Amino acid sequence: MSVKLQSITLGDKPILENLFQLYLYEMSKSVGFDISEAGTFDYDPDIVEAYFNKSQHHPYFIISNGKLAGFALVRNYPDTTDLLDMGQFFVLGSFMRQGVGRAAFDLCLKAHTGRWQVRVLPDNVAAQKFWKRTVSELTDDTYTMDSLDYQGKEMIFLSFAS
Template sequence: MSIELKPMTQADVSALMNLFQLYLYDMSKYMHWPISQEGRFEFDENIVLAYFRQADHHPYFIMSNGEIAGFALVRRYPYDADLIDMGQFFILGKFKRQGLGQAALKACLQRHPGDWQVRVLPQNAGAQSFWTKTITTLTNNAHHTSTGDYQGTEMTFIHFSSESALCSAD
């Protein structure tokens, strides 16, 4: 299986908006967001549009053998510009548990060297397991975890360096 991190362009906004609905569907198990009368999740579209308007925001399709397998939205963390933040990360169900997520994170780290963080909802056991295992593997356990508030929601924060990840993973 080949993996590619493909930078999105303005022409990809519509595709990302469609994929974001699937991401919100997955997250609704934990956030209990209601569905609109039109059958869509309502959200502030500026969350997505910022990735096409701000220089420190980087949207990527995660591609597997030429097919969209998900997305990675990488940015400078708005509360600490020294941190690179995985804003949102999503892998379509048919691509899960194939090593694609780990390969996509490694590709993100190669493109954006520095100090990183990933934020995870504490109740999202699947994401907690994925991120902990993936970051532990890539960094040879050189990371630390904390809990805190992010925009009114308690989150688990996993902090690590791309340098430790790229040195350990090769």
């Protein structure tokens, strides 16, 4: 299995926006997002837009064996320039449980070394399992986990260094 990260260009933004709908669909299974009357999930477009107009935002497609498998949106955490944050991370269902997500995250850690955090909604149990296992493996179990507020929502934060 071959996994690589491919930088997302402004011309690729519509592809990311399409994948973002699939990401929200997957999350809706555990956190109950509602679909709009237009048949899409509403979200703040600035979430995606920031990755094309803020210097410390790094959008990547995840490519597995030459096929688009998802995305990883890495950024510096707001107001904390020395803390890297996995803004959003998504692997298509057909690539799950094959090591694609772990390999892609490992590539993110190698591309952006330093202090890191990953945030997960408490109701997203599948994502919690993935992140705990993946972070534990990639950091030799040297991470901390806290429940903190993020923009008015409780989230689970996994913090570590790469």
